Amino acid sequence: MSTANVTAFRRTAGPAVDRRRVTQGRVMRSEWIKLWSLRSTVYTLVAAVGTMIGAGMLLCAFMAAQAALPGSPHQALFDPAGAGLRGVSLAQLAVGVLGVLLVTAEYSTGMIRATLSAVPRRLPVLWAKAGVFTVVAAVLMIAASFTAFLGGQAVLGERGTTLAADGVARAVAGAGLYLTVVGLLGVGLGFILRNTAGAVAALFGLLLVLPTLGEVLPADWGRRVVPYLPSNAGQVIMSVRPAPGELAPWTGFAIFCGYAAVTIVVAAVLLKRRDA
Amino acid sequence: MIEANGLTKRYGGKVAVDNLSFTVRPGVVTGFLGPNGAGKSTTMRMILGLDAPGAGHATVNGRRYTRHAAPLHEVGALLEARAVHPGRSGYDHLLALAATTGISRRRVDEVIDLAGLGEVAHRRVGGFSLGMGQRLGIASALLGDPATLILDEPVNGLDPEGILWIRTLLKGLAAEGRTVFVSSHLMSEMALTAEQLIIVGRGRLIADVAVANFVRDSSRLTTRVRSPQAEWLRDLLAGPDVTVTGDVTGVLEVRGLDGEAVGRIAARHGVTLYELTPVHVSLEEAFMELTRDAVEYHGVTGRGTASVERSAA
Ligand SMILES: Nc1ncnc2c1ncn2[C@@H]1O[C@H](COP(=O)(O)OP(=O)(O)OP(=O)(O)O)[C@@H](O)[C@H]1O
Numbered sequence: 001m002s003t004a005n006v007t008a009f010r011r012t013a014g015p016a017v018d019r020r021r022v023t024q025g026r027v028m029r030s031e032w033i034k035l036w037s038l039r040s041t042v043y044t045l046v047a048a049v050g051t052m053i054g055a056g057m058l059l060c061a062f063m064a065a066q067a068a069l070p071g072s073p074h075q076a077l078f079d080p081a082g083a084g085l086r087g088v089s090l091a092q093l094a095v096g097v098l099g100v101l102l103v104t105a106e107y108s109t110g111m112i113r114a115t116l117s118a119v120p121r122r123l124p125v126l127w128a129k130a131g132v133f134t135v136v137a138a139v140l141m142i143a144a145s146f147t148a149f150l151g152g153q154a155v156l157g158e159r160g161t162t163l164a165a166d167g168v169a170r171a172v173a174g175a176g177l178y179l180t181v182v183g184l185l186g187v188g189l190g191f192i193l194r195n196t197a198g199a200v201a202a203l204f205g206l207l208l209v210l211p212t213l214g215e216v217l218p219a220d221w222g223r224r225v226v227p228y229l230p231s232n233a234g235q236v237i238m239s240v241r242p243a244p245g246e247l248a249p250w251t252g253f254a255i256f257c258g259y260a261a262v263t264i265v266v267a268a269v270l271l272k273r274r275d276a
Numbered sequence: 277m278i279e280a281n282g283l284t285k286r287y288g289g290k291v292a293v294d295n296l297s298f299t300v301r302p303g304v305v306t307g308f309l310g311p312n313g314a315g316k317s318t319t320m321r322m323i324l325g326l327d328a329p330g331a332g333h334a335t336v337n338g339r340r341y342t343r344h345a346a347p348l349h350e351v352g353a354l355l356e357a358r359a360v361h362p363g364r365s366g367y368d369h370l371l372a373l374a375a376t377t378g379i380s381r382r383r384v385d386e387v388i389d390l391a392g393l394g395e396v397a398h399r400r401v402g403g404f405s406l407g408m409g410q411r412l413g414i415a416s417a418l419l420g421d422p423a424t425l426i427l428d429e430p431v432n433g434l435d436p437e438g439i440l441w442i443r444t445l446l447k448g449l450a451a452e453g454r455t456v457f458v459s460s461h462l463m464s465e466m467a468l469t470a471e472q473l474i475i476v477g478r479g480r481l482i483a484d485v486a487v488a489n490f491v492r493d494s495s496r497l498t499t500r501v502r503s504p505q506a507e508w509l510r511d512l513l514a515g516p517d518v519t520v521t522g523d524v525t526g527v528l529e530v531r532g533l534d535g536e537a538v539g540r541i542a543a544r545h546g547v548t549l550y551e552l553t554p555v556h557v558s559l560e561e562a563f564m565e566l567t568r569d570a571v572e573y574h575g576v577t578g579r580g581t582a583s584v585e586r587s588a589a
């Protein structure tokens with residue numbers, strides 16, 4: 001069979017259309033357009049940034065008020081950087097849902113069939129969604145994290161800390177990185193489960209429920225397993241001084257990235273194999 | 277040019293498409309007809325690489341769809357279910373699809389005009405009428421100016437004006453030398469739009485026939501006979517080129533003999549007739565009869581329904 005482009009038809013109207021091919025970069029551009037052309041995704045991003053900054057500063061304000069009371073028990077344990085970053089626990093809900101929705105909304109609306117018709121090799125779609133999401137989430141969440149930290153410290157005043165203090169800059173940047181990888185896990189689970197409710201439940205089961213189940217394990221078992229659970233491993237990068245028994249910050253984060261990588265690989269295999 | 281070779285698809289235990297082979301040629305509109313559940317949409321999804329066939333394969337313009345470097349330039353598709361996110365504007369939807377293949381904004385504007393979407397293109401698709409949704413689907417099919425179009429029930433839900441628009445558009449695209457493959461349940465619609473018909477039932481090929489032949493062969497008269505001695509008459513009328521059917525007691529539908537011949541036979545044997553009426557079989561009825569029982573049909577020959585069962589070479 002000839003490999004020549006079969007374009008024997010005659011155009012009767014309009015100028016000829018330039019014929020380019022599908023490339024990874026073009027699929028990324030397509031995903032970029034998709035991301036910014038839906039109100040729901042834009043709102044979710046705004047919500048993630050908003051809760052990250054808002055909750056962190058609110059908590060700092062609350063702590064500043066409490067700590068001002070004489071003899072407050074909080075004084076000894078007070079972690080000013082941690083307080084500024086506490087928005088993570090809310091922001092991860094928004095970012096995680098966004099990662100899931102980027103994929104499952106295509107399945108629920110049927111858009112995926114248009115997407116995969118344009119890119120029938122399929123994997124470029126997964127790489128593009130993951131890539132665009134990573135860039136957008138990392139930029140916004142790291143920025144939000146620094147804003148939350150700086151805002152929080154401003155509220156705390158002289159009781160606050162600075163980026164120059166040991167481990168603080170890493171913890172602040174780490175909060176943004178953690179959120180980004182949470183979303184990536186969502187993207188992978190979205191492709192695996194192809195259903196919004198299922199993927200959201202799986203994601204937060206993994207991040208929020210699994211660690212509480214870890215607590216019911218026998219103590220010596222638990223001590224060995226619990227630090228390696230996804231959110232426990234992922235969140236050490238946000239603590240200025242990891243507690244004893246926790247993993248080292250970058251080790252934990254690398255393991256968390258490993259979970260995301262495995263999820264994405266499973267997603268890739270299934271995307272290639274299943275009917276759309 | 278689309279070539280299907282032994283396409284087969286099972287869902288669970290059910291065979292949706294069964295060893296289906298055909299060729300769709302450029303330059304004419306080819307109708308893909310079959311009753312609900314015949315496997316038309318499944319076949320189209322397999323051609324587009326969305327569903328993997330259990331056996332067989334399909335090529336478009338000489339290659340499997342998934343192997344094309346720029347699929348949108350080869351094939352434009354309109355799928356059965358809307359394949360659009362309702363929260364996005366029609367324009368952004370087209371822009372995102374176009375971006376995958378480096379298709380320009382100018383072309384996006386062009387297909388929006390072509391599909392008559394101008395006014396609504398910047399509104400969210402969720403608010404589109406059925407007709408506007410179909411027009412958006414057509415616009416996305418035309419984006420890459422493809423040599424081949426695969427459209428799953430494009431006239432579904434369209435008003436008469438929309439149907440006429442599609443009909444004219446498809447004929448125009450075929451006249452430009454493109455391959456146009458359109459599915460439908462409606463024989464009458466296809467008779468007006470298509471030149472070639474591929475008819476399927478229960479996942480199998482029933483007929484691959486020129487519309488003109490189908491129309492000629494199926495528009496013969498049948499004769500309706502009502503008689504208190506219908507069963508006896510049925511035996512008397514039997515002959516090699518005669519088909520007698522009858523769903524209602526006392527009523528026979530006779531093909532292959534006109535009213536005169538039936539009346540003469542009845543008189544010769546003293547059979548009482550209450551009614552002897554020539555009936556014109558509509559295309560729709562001919563199509564329904566053809567697809568009523570796909571499996572049964574394979575065993576029956578000489579029923580005079582065109583050049584049936586010409587499998588693709
Ligand atoms: N994803 C699926 N899972 C299970 N069964 C399916 C699936 N898709 C199609 N089928 C079944 O396969 C058969 C063929 O369906 P298909 O949609 O291809 O028919 P169709 O000719 O397009 O029908 P219609 O005219 O109603 O659109 C049907 O019995 C249908 O129920």
Ligand SMILES: [Mg+2]
Pocket residue numbers: 316317318356428
């Ligand atoms: Mg269908």
